[in-house]
Amino acid sequence: MLSISNLQAVIGDKQILKGLDLEVNAGEVHAIMGPNGAGKSTLASVLAGREDYEVTGGSVLFEGKDLLEMAPEERAAEGIFLAFQYPVEIPGVSTTNFLKTALNEIRKHRGQDSLDAVQFLKLMKEKMKLVNIDQSLLSRSLNEGFSGGEKKRNEIFQMAMLEPKLAILDETDSGLDIDALRIVADGVNQLRSPERATIVVTHYQRLLDYIVPDYVHVLYKGRIVKSGPKELALELEEKGYDWIKAEAI
Amino acid sequence: MTPSYASYNDFKNQLLTAFRTNEERMNGASKTPVHQLRRSALKQFDLLGFPTIRHEEWKYSNVNGLLKEAFALDETTTLTAEDLAPLEIPNLDGNILYFVNGRYHAELSRLVSPTDQVQITSFAEALKADPDFIESHFAHYADYQENAFTALNTALATDGVVVRVPDNTTVEQPIILRFITDARDKSIASQPRNLITVGKNAEVMMAESYRTLGEQASFVNVVTEIVLGRDARMQYYKVQNETEKAYHIGTTQVNQTDNSHFYSATVTLNGNFVRNNLNIVLNGQHAEAFMYGLYMPNGRQHVDNHTLVDHAMPNSYSNELYKGILDDNSTGVFNGKIFVRPDAQKTNAYQSCKNVVLSPGASMNTKPQLEIFADDVKCSHGTTTGKLNDEALFYMRSRGIPKDEARTLLLYAFSQDVLSQIKIQPIREYLERVVTEKLGE
Ligand SMILES: Nc1ncnc2c1ncn2[C@@H]1O[C@H](COP(=O)(O)OP(=O)(O)O)[C@@H](O)[C@H]1O
Ligand SMILES: [Mg+2]
Numbered sequence: 064m065l066s067i068s069n070l071q072a073v074i075g076d077k078q079i080l081k082g083l084d085l086e087v088n089a090g091e092v093h094a095i096m097g098p099n100g101a102g103k104s105t106l107a108s109v110l111a112g113r114e115d116y117e118v119t120g121g122s123v124l125f126e127g128k129d130l131l132e133m134a135p136e137e138r139a140a141e142g143i144f145l146a147f148q149y150p151v152e153i154p155g156v157s158t159t160n161f162l163k164t165a166l167n168e169i170r171k172h173r174g175q176d177s178l179d180a181v182q183f184l185k186l187m188k189e190k191m192k193l194v195n196i197d198q199s200l201l202s203r204s205l206n207e208g209f210s211g212g213e214k215k216r217n218e219i220f221q222m223a224m225l226e227p228k229l230a231i232l233d234e235t236d237s238g239l240d241i242d243a244l245r246i247v248a249d250g251v252n253q254l255r256s257p258e259r260a261t262i263v264v265t266h267y268q269r270l271l272d273y274i275v276p277d278y279v280h281v282l283y284k285g286r287i288v289k290s291g292p293k294e295l296a297l298e299l300e301e302k303g304y305d306w307i308k309a310e311a312i
Numbered sequence: 313m314t315p316s317y318a319s320y321n322d323f324k325n326q327l328l329t330a331f332r333t334n335e336e337r338m339n340g341a342s343k344t345p346v347h348q349l350r351r352s353a354l355k356q357f358d359l360l361g362f363p364t365i366r367h368e369e370w371k372y373s374n375v376n377g378l379l380k381e382a383f384a385l386d387e388t389t390t391l392t393a394e395d396l397a398p399l400e401i402p403n404l405d406g407n408i409l410y411f412v413n414g415r416y417h418a419e420l421s422r423l424v425s426p427t428d429q430v431q432i433t434s435f436a437e438a439l440k441a442d443p444d445f446i447e448s449h450f451a452h453y454a455d456y457q458e459n460a461f462t463a464l465n466t467a468l469a470t471d472g473v474v475v476r477v478p479d480n481t482t483v484e485q486p487i488i489l490r491f492i493t494d495a496r497d498k499s500i501a502s503q504p505r506n507l508i509t510v511g512k513n514a515e516v517m518m519a520e521s522y523r524t525l526g527e528q529a530s531f532v533n534v535v536t537e538i539v540l541g542r543d544a545r546m547q548y549y550k551v552q553n554e555t556e557k558a559y560h561i562g563t564t565q566v567n568q569t570d571n572s573h574f575y576s577a578t579v580t581l582n583g584n585f586v587r588n589n590l591n592i593v594l595n596g597q598h599a600e601a602f603m604y605g606l607y608m609p610n611g612r613q614h615v616d617n618h619t620l621v622d623h624a625m626p627n628s629y630s631n632e633l634y635k636g637i638l639d640d641n642s643t644g645v646f647n648g649k650i651f652v653r654p655d656a657q658k659t660n661a662y663q664s665c666k667n668v669v670l671s672p673g674a675s676m677n678t679k680p681q682l683e684i685f686a687d688d689v690k691c692s693h694g695t696t697t698g699k700l701n702d703e704a705l706f707y708m709r710s711r712g713i714p715k716d717e718a719r720t721l722l723l724y725a726f727s728q729d730v731l732s733q734i735k736i737q738p739i740r741e742y743l744e745r746v747v748t749e750k751l752g753e
Contacts, residue, residue: 111710115702139712151707155725164721165711172712204725221711 064089064260065110065130065229070121071285072109079105081285082121087229090257094271094296095264097282098304103264104148106282107233111145112138125229139165140172142228146218146235148264153205158217159187161205162224169225190223194250211238219250230254231262236270248273268300281307323379328358330385331467345447346439353456353466360460369459372645372677373587373616378559381529383501387415387470389494391525396420396492399523404738406485407432412492414502414532415471430483430516431476435505438474446474449507453537453593454565461561461587465535469505472534475518479511479541486517486547486736491534493554496526506536510572513543519739522552522560529557529584536564540572542596547735548574550588553581553746556611563589570596570625577733578634580607580615581746591620594628594656605634606730608750609642609674616645623656623689630660635730636667637723637751638674645677650691652684659686663693668700668726720751 065087072080079102087093097103109116110123112135123130130138153161167177178186191198196216206214215235222230235247251261251274263274271279271293279295280287281304289295289307299307331354335342362379363370389412396410409432410420416434423432439446456463473489493500510516524530532554540546552560560583566574580586586609592601607615621630636644646665667676678695700722708718727747734740 111706113706113710134715135706135709136712136714136718139710145710147707147710151701151703153704153707153722153725155728156721161708161711161713161721164717165708165713168714168717169712225711 064126066124068122070106070109070123071119072105072116073119074105074116078119079116079285080109083282083286085280085287087260087262089228089260091278092255092261092263092274092276094276094279094293095262095282096266096279096296096299101282102285103282104233107145107148107231107262107264110138110231111135111143136168137172139225139227140169144222144225144227144230146215146222146230146232148233148237150206150214150218152207154207156205157203158201158205158220162187162221166224186224190220193223193253194220195246196220212240212243215239215247216243219247223250223254226254228258229260229262231264233264234266236265236267244270245273268296271296283307323381323383324358324361326385327464327468328354344443346443346450349451350467353451353463354468356456357460357463357467360463363460369618372643373585373614375585377585378531381499381531381559383499383529383531385501386498387413387502389413391492391494393420395525399490399492399525401521401738401742403741404488406736407487408490409473409488410490410492411471411473411504412494413500414469414491414504416473425483425485425487428478429481430478430487432487433474435472435474435507436470438507446507449509449537449539451537453539453567454535454563454591459563459589461533462535462563465503465505465533469503469535472505472507474506475508475516477510477514477516479514481511481514483514483516486519489518489520491520491522491532493524493530493532493558494526495524495528495530495555495557497528499529499531501531501533504532504534506534508536508538510538510540510544510546512541514541515545517547517736519549519551519736522554524554524558527555527557529559530554531559532562534562536562538564538566538574540566540568540574542570543572544569545573546575548576549734549736549739550576550578551581551739551743552579552583552586552588554583556582556584556613558583558585560586562587563591566590566592566601568592568594568596568599568601571598572596573600575602575733577604577606577730578617579605579730579743580609580617581743581750583613583615585614587616587618589618589620591622592630593622593624594630595624597625597627599625600629601631602733603630603632603634604730604733606636606727607634607644608637608639608727608747609644610639610750610753611642612640613642614644615642616647618645618647618649620649621651621661623650623652623659623661625653626655626657626659628656628659630662632663633729634665635726636665636676637670637726638667638676639670641671641673643675643677646695647679647681648693649681650683650693652686652689652691654685657686657688659689659691661689661691665695666726667695667697668723669697670700716752720748723751724748
């Protein structure tokens with residue numbers, strides 16, 4: 064589904080991704096771990112199409128198509144979703160209005176009819192239950208004045224609404240208490256299917272108790288330096304990253 | 313073609329001559345106090361002349377373009393109700409008055425409020441029918457000693473509206489003044505003049521709307537004087553949506569007494585050169601003024617909002633929010649003055665001006681000016697001018713919303729802080745539609 068090879072990206076004159084390789088197949092969950100500043104969010108942003116980053120080498124294929132050629136909105140329509148590490152406040156636009164616009168744009172791109180107000184509300188009710196989110200939150204300006212937990216939960220709600228093929232969660236677990244964490248994990252797990260894949264970027268193995276990954280990768284200094292089964296996450300939790308750093312040199 | 317220096321004075325001479333020609337036709341009426349006042353206003357206009365950018369109040373707003381045009385001072389028109397149909401605001405009910413080239417047209421207008429709720433007459437008619445009333449208010453509030461355009465209007469204005477709301481009355485239907493310039497055949501200048509008095513504990517909603525028909529240039533130089541009695545409440549909206557060849561200079565002068573509430577929104581959608589002066593004197597305790605503004609110039613348009621809130625008495629409150637969206641090579645000016653007089657203790661005054669500049673060719677000049685002479689006051693002001701938020705744009709695009717639509721959605725939301733304040737629903741809806749259209753351009 065997703066095939067990243069030798070990906071290199073810079074911001075300003077700073078090289079952040081330095082030849083990154085990653086293969087994700089449909090049905091899989093991949094966890095990406097790594098110390099602060101390793102380039103995890105950069106990878107997520109490059110995949111979503113943030114223009115601040117310049118890709119200077121390598122390729123990214125999504126279902127055989129050149130992802131790097133696509134505008135961010137095309138990537139979304141093709142089925143990529145990024146749950147932001149720091150969701151952005153959108154003053155004056157409610158989550159409801161925002162999602163209705165987004166969903167119908169995506170449907171338009173796929174040649175599907177727009178959902179009318181009734182259909183949209185029905186879908187929303189269904190997904191609200193899934194992530195245990197309150198209607199009052201959805202009528203407010205998107206992310207404006209939301210608590211950290213509310214923002215993260217709203218990201219998962221958006222994911223549930225848009226039903227992406229590939230979801231990338233960038234530290235969605237940070238700042239969440241155990242209940243919120245479970246809700247987020249439930250949201251992700253409900254979406255798990257043989258046609259979909261998930262990349263979970265996280266610092267802590269805690270989340271991986273709930274979203275059990277097929278593979279764990281360590282991103283360090285702009286490259287995947289180690290990959291392994293889910294047990295690798297436990298090892299990292301125990302030993303930290305120093306041994307990896309030593310190995311990587 | 314660059315006109316010679318002498319031609320800059322042509323427009324001024326034309327206006328001075330027009331005054332004298334009028335005067336000769338007046339016979340005995342030229343002795344009236346109102347006319348004497350007009351005469352002194354004309355003298356003042358002659359003395360001041362059109363302002364140049366050396367004038368502090370006109371530093372960023374150059375009226376040279378205006379002076380290069382050749383305007384007819386012609387109130388005649390062949391305009392019919394049919395011509396006006398495309399300009400109609402859908403679903404608008406109420407008292408709708410049409411003024412063409414500054415002159416009131418009863419046959420195009422519709423007055424629906426009973427006369428015990430409100431008396432609405434044309435300025436020309438009121439001047440004949442009740443000169444004492446006009447004399448007791450006309451030019452008592454809008455200063456013509458310093459402002460050349462107000463002096464010009466005071467001297468030359470022949471028509472406009474006079475609205476009188478009696479004490480303890482709520483005018484149920486809004487009053488909509490539609491000023492149309494018929495610039496289909498030639499460039500037209502007009503000088504409308506409005507006087508609104510709202511009695512004690514009375515309430516009224518009013519809107520001024522400005523449109524131009526035709527391809528030629530237009531110049532509207534309007535002055536509106538508003539007097540609010542004790543406990544009076546007024547909603548006042550000024551909507552300006554003229555052509556790329558429109559010059560618009562307007563002053564709204566508001567005098568508030570004890571516990572009166574004034575809510576205003578000034579929305580500038582289109583025009584070549586627009587200057588809105590909104591001056592409010594809070595001349596009573598517990599008086600409150602709310603001022604909202606939205607302007608969205610594009611092309612080479614220029615929009616200048618000058619506001620002045622004069623806190624003259626204790627315990628008064630003012631709150632101001634102006635927002636601008638500037639595109640292409642447009643320019644904007646916001647100058648917000650707040651005076652707090654020595655006696656005006658316990659004043660609360662808030663001012664904010666926020667701008668989004670969409671293109672590197674556009675620019676915005678903001679200048680808050682606070683002059684505070686009392687010590688027990690709460691004042692705050694802030695201005696921001698920046699690009700559209702890239703982070704927000706990316707966030708929206710990453711959810712599948714195309715760039716242009718994301719931009720429109722963000723800017724529309726930005727404008728809503730102002731438009732949502734408009735309580736005459738058909739006008740708000742009309743503005744929301746025009747704003748959306750303009751954002752989509
Ligand atoms: N806008 C930026 N300008 C300059 N450097 C940046 C910018 N964004 C991220 N970086 C740098 O890139 C590196 C990787 O950052 P990031 O991808 O956020 O790491 P992670 O998510 O793994 O903690 C860090 O050294 C960070 O300081
Ligand atoms: Mg990060």
